[in-house]
Each structure stands twice: as structure tokens, then as C-alpha cells.
Amino acid sequence: MTRNHTGHRIGECHQRAKLSSAQVAAMRADHAAGLSYRRLALKYHCGISTARDICTYRTRWAG
Incomplete structure (x- = not known):
């Protein structure tokens, strides 16, 4: 447990x-490959702001 x-x-x-x-690592890789936050949100079943926060390391720093 972390x-x-x-x-x-x-x-x-x-x-x-x-x-x-x-999933967090895959989301960041997908964003680096050019997927928009909207597409990431649809793909990973989360909100656009959640996708943005994860990709900009605002949340899930260690993830």
C-alpha cells in the first residue's frame, strides 16, 4: 500500500x-501522442478536468 x-x-x-x-501512465502517454483532454476523458471514463489534472501532474504525481 502506498x-x-x-x-x-x-x-x-x-x-x-x-x-x-x-491507466494514469497510459493516459499521459496518449496525451503526449496528441490526444485531447476530451478524447482522453471519453476513453478513460472520467471528466475532462480530471484528464487535464492528471496529464499536467496536478493530481496523481506518483501515479
Whole structure:
């Protein structure tokens, strides 16, 4: 189980995580290949802002 410096679960180990670490890595690779945030959101069944936040490392830094 992955935990941060305060002992809280992070990444795919968090009980509310919707995407696995593999999906996060694949999403970032797809974005680097040119897919828009909208297409990523449709492909990974998440919101556009979630796709943007993941690709810009605003969330899931370790993922």
C-alpha cells in the first residue's frame, strides 16, 4: 500500500481512486501522442478536468 509522508493512502491504493496507476501512465502517454483532454476523458471514463489534472501532474504525481 502506498502512503504519503503523513500516512494517508495515495494513488490507486486510495479507497476513492477511479483509475489505476497503469491507466494514469497510459493516459499521459496518449496525451503526449496528441490526444485531447476530451478524447482522453471519453476513453478513460472520467471528466475532462480530471484528464487535464492528471496529464499536467496536478493530481496523481506518483501515479
